[in-house]
Every structure is written in C-alpha cells, then in structure tokens.
Amino acid sequence: MEPVDVAFAVVGLGALLAGILPRVLERRPLSMPIAFLGLGMLVFLLPIGLPDPDPLAHPEIATHLTEIGVLVALMGAGLKIDRPLSWARWSSTWRLLAIAMPLCIVAVAVLGWWWAGLVPAAALLLGAALAPTDPVLAADVQVGEPTDVEDSEDEVRFALTSEAGLNDGLAFPFVYAAIAIATTSLAPGDWLGHWLGVDV
Template identity: 60%
Template structure:
C-alpha cells in the first residue's frame, strides 16, 4: 500500500512503470519463500481469477469515464469510433488467424485468443491516459487511448461469447448464430448502454440536482465512486447486459449532468487509489504465477513468434488502418496505434470463457496471453514515458509543470 502511493512519484521521470515493479515483487516473494504468497496456476483457480480481475477492470472503467471532459459526439470522438469500429475487429481477426495458422488452435480457441487480446486495458494504460477531470491534459493521443480502453472492454465481449458458442457447438452446426446476434450482440449491448445511461442520470440527479444540503456531492466523499460502479454493474448484469459497457457509460453520463463540479475530482481520485491498489495486488499475484512456471513451460518459439507479431504488427497495423484519412500528425497516429496496452482485462475474458466452455488447446491460449501481457507491460512500460515526453515537447507542453507547481504551492 505504501509503494502504490510512493512509486508513481519516484518513477514519474524514469523509463519504468509501477506494473513492472509489481511483477518483480511478486516473482521475488514467490521464489524467496519469505511470505505465504502462493505460487499458483490461474487455470486451477478460474473463479477467483475471474472475479479479482473483474473488480479491478470495472473500477478502472469508472475512473476512465470520469476523466473525460470532452462531451460524447460523432466528430469529437471520431478517432475512438474508428479504433472501435475498424481497428478492434481487424485486431481480433488478425490475432485469431495467427492463433489458428501458427499455433494450430481450433477456430473457437483462436477466436477466444483474438477476442481476449484485442481490447486495450484501462487498468495498465494510466500513463497514456488523460489526466484527472478538468486538468487540461486532453490531447488526441491521451483522449483516444482513454476512450478506446473505456469502451472496447465491453465491445469485445460479443466475440468472446461467439467463441464460447463455437466451443459448445462443434462441427457445422451454426444455429447458434441467430441467438448470438439477438442476445449476445443486440440485447446485451443495448442493455449495457441503456442501463448505464439511466443509472448515470439517476445518480447525477441525486449527486448534483437535489437541494444542496442533500446532494451526494455535498458529502465530498469519494467513496461514492465505488457505489456508483457496483450499482451500475450489478443492475446491468441482473438483466444479462454487458456491465463493462454500463459502468463506462454511467461515468460519462454522470459527467454530462454536471461537468464543472469539483466533486468529480474527489470521485476520480478515490477511484484511482482503489484501482492502483487492486492493480498492484493482482500484478503481484501475476508475478507469483510466472514464478510457479506451469504456463511458461508451454511457451515455445511459436508462442513467442505470435506474441511478437501481435504486439509489433497486428495491433499497430490495425490501428494505423483505422486512422487512415484522419487529419492528425503522423507521429500521433503512430503512437495511438502502437500503445494498445494488454493487461488484466484479457485475463478476465480467458477466466470467464474457460469456466463456461471447454476449449481445445486452452493452456496454449493462456500461455500466449500471459506472455503477451508480460511483454506489453515491460515494453510499453519502458517506452511510454520517454515517448509521451517527446510528443509533449513537440507540442510545446510539459505535463509535469502543473504537478510541480502544485507541490511547491503546497509546501
């Protein structure tokens, strides 16, 4: 808990990230046997893995939505729509083909690999996201990566459900497609959007529209962010909608009810602290799982090849294609395309699907995803700080100056 507060400050100007440190801590604790930290295979603890990653992702989604000052709109969010509508399907297809052709996975397992790895992660991408509400750090790179991470975690769920349907309906039986389109695509997405919007409006009324003495905002208590998150997620899941979509939409709607209240910062700051703490805990266990070694015994040259192709070609190329025609500097489009960080959301999807259906070669899928997450955390964690500082200098902006000024004023 102490490290979650101190390390981000220490690492702010260094080509290193908190997630990398967490993984090293987890590996060290597991290998040194100084604690009771278990070295366990996540495949042997699917339900625990699923729910732990589920909680940290929805908390991160609420935080990502609260950060965004820009009102939602077609033109204002055009890069986001392109990344979601063009980039994400292309990524899923490309990764699935790599899994099928190189790893020899069956169609269901290959599709699951693509669906799990296509979405960018809202938990581990804080270094390339916009700043807290009303801080002014709203350039296109940070906005695009924040909004994409907020929405694609939910929008990739239909492809996960398609993989589950393929696994449970082998052969040439495609009768599931009609039900998949009606339930897993149409109903669950609409339910997530509708419930998220409705909950956001209701919570917005209680937070900002009641008489001043009775408003939730009057409390100044950021703990309400967790209440908002779980109400939205739970209500949506009860009617079998996509809770990931609902939580992000709730946050956006809450911002739309009252954009300039300082209470948004209180909600965001508390949610970010909880998110960082949960993230650190899970990455310590991620490191312990690496130390246990079961999954990495399955890593061979073909798994390594797929991991490199996914990070170096599949996501960057899909992102680049989706941004063709956008009137933005080439350097910004390259950064948006490259920094599609993979993380805990991918583990959630694998745990969820593995607990419902039996996938052939699922161990290889898990090993591939774990390797890609590890490589993404290391490569992106080392490069993101110098790259973002370089692009900020090109734009004539130093995002560290406001923080330094606030520290001096506080002292």
C-alpha cells in the same frame, strides 16, 4: 496475526504506494503494475500463512480479484476523460471501436489459425482477448487528470483512453462467439442465431 488484519495492511500499503509510486517511477523503465506484481510476490513469500496464490486452486477468489482489478482499471480510465460525449468529438474513439478493433480481432484470429495452427474457436478467442486496448498497460499513454480547459488532451491519448474504457464490453460478443463455436461447430447455422439474439 489474523487474515483480516493482513488484508487491511496490504490494501492500505497498496493505496499508499499507488499515491507514491507514480512519482518515484516517473523516469524509470518500470511501470506501476510491475511494481505491484513484485510487491505481491514478496507478500506471498512472507511466512504469514497466506493461501497458495494459485488461481486454479482458488478459482472464486481469483475471479473476484480479477473483477475488482478490471473495475478499478476501467474506473480509472473513465475518470480521466473530461470531454463531453458526442458523435463528432468522440469520432476517433468510434473509429477505433467500430473499425480497428473488429479488424484486429479478425487479423489475430486468422494469424492464430493460419500461422499458429489453432482451431478456429481458439483463434477467435485469441483475437477477442488480444484486440482490446488494456487500460492498465496503456496507462502510460493515456490522458492525464481532467482539467478546466476544454479539449486540453491530445487526440491520440484521448482516443486510447476512451477506447480502453469501452472496448471490453464490445469484445465480449466475440468471446461468446468463440465459446459457441467450440461447444457446437463451425457451421453458422448451429450458433449464429443464438449468438446474435442473445450474446450480442
């Protein structure tokens, strides 16, 4: 069997399961990402000559698959939102993005440095990675499909869905700050200007 045929079969099966699994798993303590993780493990156990699923052995494939996964997750979160964009109607989202996420990044970074003993750059990177709401993991508490009724979704669900779709881009400057600190020094004079001028 050709690898292309296997790829098409896996993608087709994945699309079919993406339509069926939500109803099957609706009242079970099992999420769709875990089900797909198990499916992936089973597929790679089959003797069909698939490459080793080690991301370090195939960094380019791992990067592209990760990018596709992030794009699909963000697109799914974005398609669920049916509220028109405005400062007032999206105020809960803006508060999560402008206040809660930076505070969470700082809190995790301080805990990582003080409690876990990480160096400041690693602690900041940990905070930047853990602070944003993951659109896949938060899928169970997000808004449902768009409806014709305006503002039909719960405010908390809307805030989590919209924040999950927007926060990744806003967390990247903190990732870049961690990289800048790791490659230069903790002294702001060595990295702050470039970070503010280029990365932010």
